[in-house]
Amino acid sequence: MAKAGITSNERSWTIDVISEINTYSSKRRRAIHRAGGEHTISGGQALFPDVLLFGDPEGALVLQGWELKMPDTPVGDPDLLANAMAKAERLGLKSFLVWNVREAVLHCRTDEGHFLPSLQYGPIDITTRQDVSRGKEQWLGLLYKILADLNDFFEKRPQVGIALPDVLQDSLFAEFLTVFTPSYAASLDSARRKKSQFRAEVDIWWAANRQDHPELNATQALARGNILNWLNKFIFAHCLKPFRTEALQIDSITTETTVSQAQRVLGVITEKCDFMAVFQTMLGQEYVDPKTWRSLGDFNLLLANARLEAVAPPLLARTLAAVVDRARRKTAGQFATPLPLAELLARITVEDINGIILDPCCGTGTIIRTVYDWKCQEAIEPCDAVGQIWASDKFTFPLQLATMALANPAAIGVPLRIFCCDALELTAGRPIRLTDPNTGRPITAKLPAVDCIVSNLPFVRFETLGRPHAGGEKLGVNQAFEEPDLDSKSDLFAHLINSFPKVLRAGARVGVIVANSWMGTQWGLQFRRQLDRNFHLRSVIASASVRWFSPAAVVANILVLEQRDSQKASEEEETNFISISEPMEQWEQSSGGIKELASQIVLGKASSGNRLQIHSLAKRQTTELESLGLQWTALFADLGFIQIVKPFLIPAKAYFNINHGERRGWDDLFFPPSEAQIEPQFTRPVLKNSRQLRKLTATADAKAFCCSLSLDELGKQGCRAALKWIKRFEHQVNDVGRPLPDALHRPNCRWYEMKPSTMADLAISLNPDSRLCVFRLAERAFVNQRLIRFTVRSKTRVDMDLLHALMNSSLGMFFIEASGFGRGLGVLDLNATKLAKGFHILNPDNLDAPAAANVKHAFATLLQREADELPQELARADRQAFDACVAKAFGFSEAEPQIRSTLEFLYKMRKAARP
Ligand SMILES: C[S@@+](CC[C@H](N)C(=O)[O-])C[C@H]1O[C@@H](n2cnc3c(N)ncnc32)[C@H](O)[C@@H]1O
Structure with missing residues (x-):
């Protein structure tokens, strides 16, 4: 500079x-x-x-x-x-x-x-x-x-x-941030070292905000936030000048004014004109370094020179909107609500446009501004529109922009209902302190029971919240953990939704953007049950194209809920599972724009064109699909064929014990080198390396130590090598200093024992990516932890060739895909416990000997070659012949095309979410 x-x-x-x-x-x-x-x-x-x-x-x-x-x-x-x-x-x-x-x-x-x-x-x-x-x-x-x-x-x-x-262009903001963030952050670092209270405040703020700024540390993020906050304060005060003479005082802040003098000037403006959220002191504001402060003063003088008091209000509104937009892009982090998503959310959630709307986690105010613009388009007077919108956030930083977003000159004089509060503490009737902008006096308004909540809820993982900070307390959401009805591991948004009924009027609507974690996690099950008590889940919406929050490793859903009077949902209550295949960037430009997309969602009917798919499922249908082991991510697909194939299905647990590959926790002991020359009766094959598996059959690549005899028995039987091998580890300790006999202890198991009953006959990758395969071990073997093992139950007679073939059919692959959960990295997360409980396969007992022979014959060619990535695999002639043969053998040929297209749809949806 x-x-x-x-x-x-x-x-x-x-x-x-x-x-x-x-x-x-x-x-x-x-x-x-x-x-x-x-x-x-x-x-x-x-x-x-x-x-x-x-x-x-x-x-x-x-x-x-x-x-x-x-x-x-x-x-x-x-x-x-x-x-x-x-x-x-x-x-x-x-x-x-x-x-x-x-x-x-x-x-x-x-x-x-x-x-x-x-x-x-x-x-x-x-x-x-x-x-x-x-x-x-x-x-x-x-x-x-x-x-x-x-x-x-x-x-x-x-x-x-x-x-x-x-x-007030982007590059001006960017230059301020690039040039001054280092010196401001250094000054904050120094203050952080010296002052315990400031240190604790920064830590709390950072714990809740770090996921938004993966590339920064706490003080860099705070310095950036504060620089933008100061710039915004100045711009906003100048924009107020045409309406409030008190705001003219902002011109008095020059390069020679001190920070505390400037704060006093802003204090006077706030007192007279409101907009507390814009002007109030922010965390770390007083530690601005002299170089940055002088340049901020310079910027204020530039604005003073521009004499905004003479600028026409529409131009001011445009200036303000542009500033808010730019500042939002720079501060709001990776979870700022994209405008198209905010508009869609509002349009599909709000029932009565005249109603009272609340965004309890409003951040920088994208959603409330969208709602405000919409209300105004629907001929609601700006002053009335402002009066119908309530917004809060737990942190003051974003509230500055939220306030600026809603501060339309056309509605100046109406108190903005924007305030700082933890959303978990909101209750209808709670007194909220606002300022009367006409008199500057504080007024207390009661938060009404609202008609609608629309919000992009925080993407805060449980781990972040649960970690105690330096002071030993939890991070201000302790009350959430006392709720008896949710798993304590639930993401914050689950607790927030659970608390919403306290602010909703009967029959109110809730539209929220949340991470899709609730669909694939254990806590998600309990959350869904709890949701069901208070709400009718009208729609679940997901992207079948690129992720909506593309830089973040999170896949998002929209949930539209309606508060229900009765705690008991009817079995016929329907939920629309909606996947939007059009990339978000195109929503606006497509014919019909976002309005049309919203109308289709509201009506639950996808019109022709490829923008979205809607599948409506009654509660009893969802329950039935869950009982077949299908996860909710599968419910976005067309599952009409399930009724046809259902009679031919059987839970896999009828044939197999299903679990993770065995891991005993000390590889040196359990995977001995050949030089150890252990007696052959104490070694078993093991598949250690599964990364390169391409064919549907797998061969063990090492030997595992597998001994169930006691040391005495080994001695008596003269098994010296095995005995010597165990003794070698008897006095060793693990990485944290625990003796191995203690660390490897398991009930009903010797500390050096890997039970042969945990060897696999078949295996599936724990995280399949492009290939969905059930591998068959050439010889029963232990498998590593990256695989889920299927071990034929003892005393069960099975035709392994046939089972292996059926599990690799298109329907078998569909069940693998539908049993998992795509977290956003493109791979499928499978869970051995869930598979053990609900995974279904085609029942081989339905086939007579000739049909079984046909299936095995058709499968033989697939065994000869490497499995392909799913789309190519489905296109191969031998695969198509095999799938047709399986379908014919069972008698569901008419469903086969749909099985394949549904499988491909789910696969593509998972893959599209990849970064
Ligand atoms: C995903 S952001 C919202 C983004 C916003 N719609 C925008 O475009 O800026 C979530 C917001 O929730 C706020 N938040 C986090 N925990 C909260 C809580 N317990 N109560 C209220 N707000 C909270 C965060 O400060 C953040 O601004």
């Missing part, structure tokens, strides 16, 4: 020049309307030009910046030019003028983006600093010539000016 400050000679000459330009311009109605730039007189490092020319009476058009120097600095001085150029670029200006009293040069930006000299003025007969005051007439003459030329220049090129909203 800028290098040199200015000397007192320069200052007084600059003041003279500005005042002469203003006198000159006031007598003419030409392009240059006035000049500003008083900020440079305060010295220090300047970020903005010494003189700014403004182009319209409202000051909203910035035309050009000038750099002024004394005659001892040549107008071609490289530092001077670099500085002038940087300032022009910072404001997005297309020309600048450098003037050292003696001569001046106008530089204009070419189409290629270079600044080149285009007009030269002087030289006049002024060569020293002392000549400047003596030679006023001479430099005035030059000034008038420059102004006359520039007026012509601007009048011929009206597009050269930059409107105020564009001056």
Whole structure:
């Protein structure tokens, strides 16, 4: 940023020049309307030009910046030019003028983006600093010539000016953040080390916000937040000036004002004009370093020069909206609600547009602003619309932007119902302290029972919340853990939804964006049960295309709920499972836009076109599908074929013990090298490395130590090698110092024993990716933990060739896909416990001998080759022949095409969510 400050000679000459330009311009109605730039007189490092020319009476058009120097600095001085150029670029200006009293040069930006000299003025007969005051007439003459030329220049090129909203451009914010975050963060670090209270506050704030800023540390994130917060405070106060004379006081904050003086000025403005959330002191605000603070002051003076008090309200509203948008993109982190998602959420949730809407985790206010705009489009008066919207957040940082988002000049005078509160503590009737913007006096309003909640709930994992911070307490959500009806491992959003009935009127709607964790986790089961007590789950919506929060490793869902009177849901109550295949970026542009997408969802009917699929399931159907081991992620697919194949299914547990691959916890002991020469009766095959498995059969690649005899028995039988092997480990300790006999102890099992009953006949990868295979071990073997083992139950007679074939059919692959959960990394998460409970397979007993022989024959070709990635696999002729043979053998040929297309749909949906 800028290098040199200015000397007192320069200052007084600059003041003279500005005042002469203003006198000159006031007598003419030409392009240059006035000049500003008083900020440079305060010295220090300047970020903005010494003189700014403004182009319209409202000051909203910035035309050009000038750099002024004394005659001892040549107008071609490289530092001077670099500085002038940087300032022009910072404001997005297309020309600048450098003037050292003696001569001046106008530089204009070419189409290629270079600044080149285009007009030269002087030289006049002024060569020293002392000549400047003596030679006023001479430099005035030059000034008038420059102004006359520039007026012509601007009048011929009206597009050269930059409107105020564009001056506050993205790159200006970005530059502030890049240049000042390190010094501000260093200052916060130093304060953090010195003050225990500040340290604790930062830790609490960071625990709840770190997932939003994976690339930053706590103080960097806090410094960024504070820099933007200061910029916003200044911009907002200036935008208030046309409406509130008290806000004019913001002009008094210069580069020489201290932080506490500035806070006092803001305090007075808040007292008189409200907008507490915008102006209040933020965490770490007082630790702003001097360099950053001076530049923030400089920025405030730039705004003062722009005289926003004269700007027309619509332009101000546009400026504010642009600022909020830019600041949001810079601060809100990876879970800020994308606009299309906010609009869709509002349109599919809100029943009565006139109703009271609450966003209890409003963050930067994207959703409430969307709701506000929608209400206004529906001819609700801005003042009424503001009155119908309530919003809160646990943290003050985002509330600043939320307030700015809703502060439409058209509705100034109506108290904004935006406040700071933990959403878990919200209850209808709770008194909320607001400010009457007309009198500046505090008023207390009761939070009403609302008609609707719309929110993008925090994506905070249980682990984050549960971890005690330095003070030993939980992070402010302890009350959540006392609720008896939810698993303590539940994500925060489950607790939040559980608490919503306290603020809802009967029959109210809730539309929330949440992580899809509730569909695949153990706690999710309990959450769904709890949800069912209070709400009718009307819709669950997921993306069948790229993730909505693409930088974050989270797959999101929308849930639309309706509060139900009765705790008991009817078995016929329907839920729509909706997958949107159109990428979010295209929703707006597609014909019909977001409105049409929303209408289809509200009506539960997908019209022709490929934007979305809707499958409606009654509660009893969902229960039935769950009993077949299907996870909720599978319910987005067309499952009509299930009724046809159901008679041929049997739980896999009827044939198999299903569990993780065996892991005894000390590989050195259990996987001995061949040199150990252990007696063969104490070794069994093991499949240690499963990564490279490509064929449907697998061969063990090592030997495992498998001994169920006691040391005495081994001694008596003279099994010296086995005995010696065990003794070798008897006195060893594990990584945390526990003796191995103790660490490897298990009930009914010797510490050195791997039970042969845990060997596998078949295995499935715990996290299948592109290939969905059931592997058959050439010889029963132990398998590693990356596999789920299927071990034929003892005393069960099975035709393994047939079972293996059936489990690898398209229906078998469908059951694998539908039993898992895609977390967002593209792979499928399978869970051995769930498979043991509910995984279903085709029942081989339904086939007579000839049908079974046909199936095995058709399967033989698949055994010869490597399995392919699913789409290619399904396209292969031998696979199609095999699947057709299986379907024919059972008698469900008519369902086979649908089985394949459903399988492919679920697979693609999982894969699309990959980063
Ligand atoms: C995903 S963000 C919301 C994003 C917002 N719609 C936007 O576009 O900026 C979730 C918000 O929940 C807030 N939050 C976290 N825990 C909360 C709690 N217990 N009560 C209320 N708000 C909470 C966070 O501060 C964050 O602003």
